[in-house]
Amino acid sequence: MRRRAFLKATALxxxxxxxxxxGGRAGGQSPGxxxxxxGAGPAGLTAxxxxxxxxxxxxxxxxxxxxxxxxxxxxxxxxxxxxHGFRSFFGFYHNxxxxxxxxxxxxxxxxxxxxxVRLNAAMIxxxxxxxxTVPLLFPLPxxxxxxxxxxxxxxxxxxxxxxxxxxxxxAIFAAERLGVYVTSCTERKLGQWERxxxxxxxxxxxxxxEYNRFLGDGFIRELVATKSRNCSAHSIGIVGEEYVWSxxxxxxxxxxxxxxxxxxxxxxxxxxxxxxxxxxxxxxxxQLGQRLTGLRTDGAHIAEATVNGTHTVxxxxxLAAIPLEQFAGLLSDDLLAxxxxxxxxxxLQNAWMVGIQxxxxxxxxxxxGHVGYNDAPWGLxxxxxxxxxxxxxxxxxxxxxxxxxxxxxxxxxLPGTYNGKSAAQCTPEELAxxxxxQIRAHVDGKNGVRLPDGIVHSWLLDPGLTGAGTPxxxxxxxxxxxxxxxxxxxxxxVTGIDNLFLAGDWIKTQINVACMEGANEGGRxxxxxxxxxxxxxxxxxxxxxxxxxxxxxxxxxxxQALYRAGQPNMFDLVDRRYPVR
Numbered sequence: 001m002r003r004r005a006f007l008k009a010t011a012l013x014x015x016x017x018x019x020x021x022x023g024g025r026a027g028g029q030s031p032g033x034x035x036x037x038x039g040a041g042p043a044g045l046t047a048x049x050x051x052x053x054x055x056x057x058x059x060x061x062x063x064x065x066x067x068x069x070x071x072x073x074x075x076x077x078x079x080x081x082x083x084h085g086f087r088s089f090f091g092f093y094h095n096x097x098x099x100x101x102x103x104x105x106x107x108x109x110x111x112x113x114x115x116x117v118r119l120n121a122a123m124i125x126x127x128x129x130x131x132x133t134v135p136l137l138f139p140l141p142x143x144x145x146x147x148x149x150x151x152x153x154x155x156x157x158x159x160x161x162x163x164x165x166x167x168x169x170x171a172i173f174a175a176e177r178l179g180v181y182v183t184s185c186t187e188r189k190l191g192q193w194e195r196x197x198x199x200x201x202x203x204x205x206x207x208x209x210e211y212n213r214f215l216g217d218g219f220i221r222e223l224v225a226t227k228s229r230n231c232s233a234h235s236i237g238i239v240g241e242e243y244v245w246s247x248x249x250x251x252x253x254x255x256x257x258x259x260x261x262x263x264x265x266x267x268x269x270x271x272x273x274x275x276x277x278x279x280x281x282x283x284x285x286x287q288l289g290q291r292l293t294g295l296r297t298d299g300a301h302i303a304e305a306t307v308n309g310t311h312t313v314x315x316x317x318x319l320a321a322i323p324l325e326q327f328a329g330l331l332s333d334d335l336l337a338x339x340x341x342x343x344x345x346x347x348l349q350n351a352w353m354v355g356i357q358x359x360x361x362x363x364x365x366x367x368x369g370h371v372g373y374n375d376a377p378w379g380l381x382x383x384x385x386x387x388x389x390x391x392x393x394x395x396x397x398x399x400x401x402x403x404x405x406x407x408x409x410x411x412x413x414l415p416g417t418y419n420g421k422s423a424a425q426c427t428p429e430e431l432a433x434x435x436x437x438q439i440r441a442h443v444d445g446k447n448g449v450r451l452p453d454g455i456v457h458s459w460l461l462d463p464g465l466t467g468a469g470t471p472x473x474x475x476x477x478x479x480x481x482x483x484x485x486x487x488x489x490x491x492x493x494v495t496g497i498d499n500l501f502l503a504g505d506w507i508k509t510q511i512n513v514a515c516m517e518g519a520n521e522g523g524r525x526x527x528x529x530x531x532x533x534x535x536x537x538x539x540x541x542x543x544x545x546x547x548x549x550x551x552x553x554x555x556x557x558x559x560q561a562l563y564r565a566g567q568p569n570m571f572d573l574v575d576r577r578y579p580v581r
Contacts, residue, residue, distance in 0.1 A: 041069020044321030046523025063291035082357030091259035094544035118258030119369035201233035235482035251547035339496030344489030350478035379411035427469030493525035
């Protein structure tokens with residue numbers, strides 16, 4: 001392949017340079033075993049990991065000069081560490097923790113997985129009212145009572161009423177909504193709940209502020225990167241179900257780690273860099289500054305890829321682990337002719353969730369976990385990092401920073417509380433000032449918290465945001481959102497092109513939503529597709545299935561008959577919903 005690439009480049013008299021995958025284990029490269037992976041986020045790195053361990057020659061092409069994709073850390077010019085956004089590793093994640101255990105880390109028996117630390121609380125903050133700190137002293141001890149739908153509803157209703165201070169009738173209704181979802185058959189979930197928003201399913205517009213604080217965006221933003229008004233009920237229902245099982249101790253990776261975990265240091269240092277080091281040690285090659293710009297087909301086969309507009313890449317297999325909007329831009333007439341189903345990618349949507357770091361001169365533990373600012377028009381969430389990070393923050397920068405408040409701005413079209421501008425209209429300085437003001441309004445003076453004017457040392461805005469304060473404002477790292485009906489438009493890892501495969505949280509995965517577990521699963525699915533296409537005898541990458549409560553399967557069979565008859569779910573009593581055919 002290298003000789004053919006050299007001759008082709010020579011024939012083009014230097015007009016284009018051919019890049020060929022050169023990774024793989026020592027001993028040479030077998031025909032049909034070279035893989036070009038485009039994108040070095042969790043999905044691309046997972047695919048490279050699984051394939052390289054099975055003897056494939058893997059080269060990863062990344063458009064940036066750093067690796068890790070959306071999961072990477074960001075650093076200020078003076079070296080202060082921050083995050084693209086905060087990172088949650090929920091207890092119901094299984095595939096991602098398996099990968100992390102296989103990434104060596106000095107002094108850790110279980111690799112980078114040992115760098116996870118549990119969270120003990122979450123806060124839902126408001127303006128002009130007390131903040132609600134929810135203890136996460138879970139999982140609960142296993143119950144001796146069979147977890148029937150009625151027992152489940154009673155337990156959830158009691159939890160909602162006690163922990164989230166919901167009025168009794170709304171606690172019962174909230175439990176009923178979750179009970180309806182978890183007893184729904186797959187046909188109803190995809191045919192009915194997938195086609196409506198969570199706001200509609202949970203009746204958020206007709207409920208109390210307390211109900212919205214929990215079942216609306218107040219708490220949901222701490223579980224999943226999405227919004228209730230533009231996300232399908234099915235997508236949020238899946239995460240809600242997984243989270244409740246996790247709380248009940250029925251679906252956790254390791255119970256002693258709790259049902260929500262974060263890393264004990266900046267993501268790049270605690271996870272990504274060790275991962276890349278390991279991949280290099282098993283033969284993976286990385287090409288930075290290489291953006292996938294074209295895929296040339298030869299019928300239902302990719303003949304070559306193009307990076308940076310002129311450079312060609314030749315491999316046996318091509319694996320696109322890039323964001324959906326970038327892949328949509330590659331869909332030429334030839335690609336769509338080879339696989340018309342790929343046109344659905346153009347229908348998928350994304351949203352901006354932009355990180356901003358506030359470097360503080362004092363330690364400020366707002367909560368031992370995530371904080372949702374329920375009355376912030378810009379949809380803010382945050383986490384105080386120093387309490388979890390092993391390396392002291394004064395060892396970074398000029399030595400005066402003692403904490404990092406990692407916040408996310410997720411609503412860009414509503415006016416700010418104090419400057420009256422939407423986030424999309426603001427300069428970087430205006431974004432920082434307004435975000436800090438919204439945070440202070442929620443927490444300053446409550447629970448002993450004081451945020452004096454001089455506490456902010458500096459701030460760092462997500463470098464993916466460009467042109468802030470101008471009509472050309474843009475964002476390079478939007479998050480895939482699961483809008484109603486999007487499931488049918490999402491592609492599988494396998495395409496109609498025999499050597500093109502897709503990975504990412506935007507392809508069809510069982511976890512469904514945009515998250516690192518979904519990206520990891522997507523990478524495993526793509527790796528398995530390459531194994532199958534190549535005829536490799538190597539075992540497939542294991543994909544952990546979702547938890548199934550056996551006692552509930554009969555109810556799902558009954559619901560299947562009801563759905564096919566056009567009837568509501570049997571537990572859909574208060575607000576009956578009939579399928580729309």
